[in-house]
Amino acid sequence: MTVSRRRFLEVAACAAPGALAGGRWLSNSSGAPAGGPCCVLIDAGADCVLPESLRGFRRGLDAAGVPSESLTVQRLSELIASGASPRGGVVFVPGGALQSASVAAALRALADRGATVVYESGAAYADSGDFAKERHLLQKHFGVPVDAPIDLWDSSLKSDSAPYVHYHWPRRVIVRDFSRMIPVSRAQHAFATIDRIPAAERVRLGAGEFIFLGSPLGPHLNIDDREALALMKAFVS
Amino acid sequence: MKKSIGDNMIPHGWSFEQGLDLIKKSGYDGVELWLGDVPWFQMTTTDAQVADLLRKVQNAGLVVSNVSTGLHWDSPLSARDPKVRAHAKRIVERQIEAAQIVKTDAVLVVAGLVTAEVPYNEVYQRCVEALQELGPKAEAAKVKIGCENCNSEQRFLMSPREFQTFLKDVNHPWVGIHLDVGNIHDTGFAEQWIEMHGPDITRIHLKDVKKHRGRCGEESVYTNLFLGNNDWKAIRAALQKVNYDGWLIAEMEDRYRFAQDQQFYDTAAAIDRLIQGRL
Numbered sequence: 333m334t335v336s337r338r339r340f341l342e343v344a345a346c347a348a349p350g351a352l353a354g355g356r357w358l359s360n361s362s363g364a365p366a367g368g369p370c371c372v373l374i375d376a377g378a379d380c381v382l383p384e385s386l387r388g389f390r391r392g393l394d395a396a397g398v399p400s401e402s403l404t405v406q407r408l409s410e411l412i413a414s415g416a417s418p419r420g421g422v423v424f425v426p427g428g429a430l431q432s433a434s435v436a437a438a439l440r441a442l443a444d445r446g447a448t449v450v451y452e453s454g455a456a457y458a459d460s461g462d463f464a465k466e467r468h469l470l471q472k473h474f475g476v477p478v479d480a481p482i483d484l485w486d487s488s489l490k491s492d493s494a495p496y497v498h499y500h501w502p503r504r505v506i507v508r509d510f511s512r513m514i515p516v517s518r519a520q521h522a523f524a525t526i527d528r529i530p531a532a533e534r535v536r537l538g539a540g541e542f543i544f545l546g547s548p549l550g551p552h553l554n555i556d557d558r559e560a561l562a563l564m565k566a567f568v569s
Numbered sequence: 570m571k572k573s574i575g576d577n578m579i580p581h582g583w584s585f586e587q588g589l590d591l592i593k594k595s596g597y598d599g600v601e602l603w604l605g606d607v608p609w610f611q612m613t614t615t616d617a618q619v620a621d622l623l624r625k626v627q628n629a630g631l632v633v634s635n636v637s638t639g640l641h642w643d644s645p646l647s648a649r650d651p652k653v654r655a656h657a658k659r660i661v662e663r664q665i666e667a668a669q670i671v672k673t674d675a676v677l678v679v680a681g682l683v684t685a686e687v688p689y690n691e692v693y694q695r696c697v698e699a700l701q702e703l704g705p706k707a708e709a710a711k712v713k714i715g716c717e718n719c720n721s722e723q724r725f726l727m728s729p730r731e732f733q734t735f736l737k738d739v740n741h742p743w744v745g746i747h748l749d750v751g752n753i754h755d756t757g758f759a760e761q762w763i764e765m766h767g768p769d770i771t772r773i774h775l776k777d778v779k780k781h782r783g784r785c786g787e788e789s790v791y792t793n794l795f796l797g798n799n800d801w802k803a804i805r806a807a808l809q810k811v812n813y814d815g816w817l818i819a820e821m822e823d824r825y826r827f828a829q830d831q832q833f834y835d836t837a838a839a840i841d842r843l844i845q846g847r848l
Contacts (some may be wrong), residue, residue: 382651384695457650485686495686511649511686551649555690 370399371568374425377405379435381462382427382454385550389426389452392553392564405435412438421447422568426550427454430466436473443474444538450567452545456481456512463514474542476533479517484509484526497531497547499524502566505559507552514546543567570808572840573599573634574819577606580829585609585622589629595833596841599634600626601818602671604664606639612663616670623671634816635715635747635772636668637677646699647681647692654699661703661714668712675771675816676707677747680716683724692725697738704741715747715771720756721789727756729765736769745769749820750804751776751797754789759799760807767811774820775840791822793832794839802848817844 373389380386393400403411423442428451430436443449451474455463463481470476484495495509501523515529516522522530524547531546552560574597579588585607592600602622604610610622626633638660646657664676680700681692700714707714718732719725726732732746746766750759750773763770777797780789795801817840825832842848 384651384698457652508688551691555694557690 370401371422371424373400373402374408374423374428374439375402375404376425376428376430376435379405379429379431380427380454381429381458382452382548382550384554385427385452385454385548388550388552388554389424389564391556392550392561393424393568395553395556395561396565396568398565398568405432405438408442409434409438412441423447423449424567425449425451427452427548428466429453429455429458429462430469431462433469433473436469439542440473440537443540443542446539448541448543448567450543450545452548452550453478453514454548456514456546470544474537474544475535476542476544477517478544478546479515481512481514482529483512485511497524497526499532499563501534503562505563505566507547507549507557507560507563510548510551516544516546570814570817570844571598571634572819572837572844573597573601573816574821574833574836575601575603575606575637576610577603577639578819578821578824578833579607586625586629589625589631591830591833593629593631595830596837597631597819597833599632599816601634602636602667604636604638604640604660604667606637610667612640612660614667616666619667619670626671633668633671633673634818635673635675635677636664636671637747638664639679641679642682645679645682645692647683647687647695649687649691654695658699658703662706665703665707665710665712665714669710674711675713675715675747677715677717677772679719679723681723681725689725693735696725697735700739700744701741704739704744707743708741712743713771714744716744717747717749717774718752718762719749720752721754722752729757729762732762733765733769745771747772747774749774749776750799751778751791751820751822754778755780758803760803763804763807763811763813767813770811770813770815772816772818773808773813774818775843776820776822793821793823794819794836794843801843805843805846805848 371393375386439449455466467478470478496506497509499505509526513526513531516533519530519533521534523534524532533544535542549560553564574592576588602610605612640660641657644653644657646654648654661678668676681696683689683692703714720727726735746769748762748770753759775794777792777794777799778789779792779797819836821832821836
């Protein structure tokens with residue numbers, strides 16, 4: 333489904349945190365939100381290395397009853413270029429391996445203009461060259477430094493601890509790992525760890541926020557994992 | 570019912586032609602081709618080379634019963650890595666293509682692999698999604714995908730009812746079960762699997778299993794027909810009940826250490842007695 337510039341701008345006027353796009357959730361005449369929060373799901377196309385994660389977020393949002401709309405990165409870039417401003421709202425970018433500076437700039441602009449951008453990296457499953465590009469773009473556009481992917485199940489690295497990611501924000505939940513992770517280096521505001529290694533980071537940017545997930549969450553949403561769903565709902569609410 | 574045996578049983582060092590000659594002489598009607606498990610049939614084998622395999626099979630007076638593969642143990646449809654999953658799907662597609670070339674209508678797929686790392690729910694969902702994608706390709710080729718019950722080894726779809734639910738979730742008439750009567754071990758009874766799955770059975774693998782006869786008394790070990798704990802009278806009765814008249818394919822995982830060709834003859838004779846009901 334595509335979102336017109338007019339609709340995007342209308343939604344941008346919505347006062348409700350979390351509301352971003354979609355006619356049913358536009359602000360009413362008094363400016364108050366007509367419905368609950370809604371989200372935008374970015375289909376990163378070729379830059380999405382974990383398509384099951386995209387399906388997972390879609391499934392999770394449906395299961396949670398959170399209205400959402402999908403945007404391609406191309407459409408997102410067009411909307412950003414046209415000056416659209418989300419003023420709040422949650423934008424999920426599942427399974428990405430950020431390769432394009434223009435997409436990174438568009439996501440940065442979303443955050444600057446008030447959105448919460450939840451970027452789930454799938455780069456641990458991408459080629460090393462693609463990971464290097466993502467690493468560069470994450471640092472340059474979002475100030476998130478990351479280290480090389482870790483294979484959590486490599487017998488030489490595996491610790492005795494159970495294979496779980498411990499999130500302590502936006503709510504305390506434990507979710508299974510997804511075999512490989514992108515660790516955050518020099519983490520300032522890490523909110524999840526695996527074996528004390530930072531696995532997620534939040535960064536305030538302009539009027540919004542950029543949230544980096546180094547361990548994929550979407551595949552767990554695709555199998556209706558309760559804790560993963562609770563975490564996703566917490567991001568939205 | 571017709572008898573077949575895998576080309577992966579051909580003794581090491583023998584040529585495909587020598588193996589086919591043995592299979593024919595020992596009384597089989599067909600041969601099961603194992604993609605990736607034998608030097609003559611790999612993912613790199615071209616269509617022309619596959620057609621040449623068919624010519625050799627026909628020259629030996631045999632037909633191809635089905636196309637199987639063990640490649641999914643290393644590249645499962647349930648892998649977390651999407652590149653591995655893509656390769657796994659490609660393996661199935663190649664099986665289907667090869668099946669068309671060798672003029673058979675069934676392939677065997679080990680659908681998923683539950684491990685400590687990749688949990689059951691993930692395996693289930695990915696396998697359903699993968700088979701929903703592959704079903705239409707199988708239908709277009711008129712080749713049935715038979716998911717094998719590798720119960721203990723896969724740690725997946727352990728009961729017949731669970732397997733039935735899985736097939737219902739896949740919901741494609743060209744995806745069924747390749748039933749291995751030796752793989753059920755302690756988790757049930759082969760004859761009940763046959764009864765429950767009846768028309769969904771694409772092919773049957775035959776082997777016997779000795780329950781709790783391992784060195785420590787805790788393991789089950791595969792063995793030749795009639796040496797183990799399978800109730801062959803009950804299995805035969807169940808096959809009759811569901812009107813199964815397809816291929817019975819020997820999969821002797823425990824090989825003779827000496828006179829390896831003898832195992833072909835012994836197994837063929839045992840299958841004959843199963844078919845004839847002389848048990």
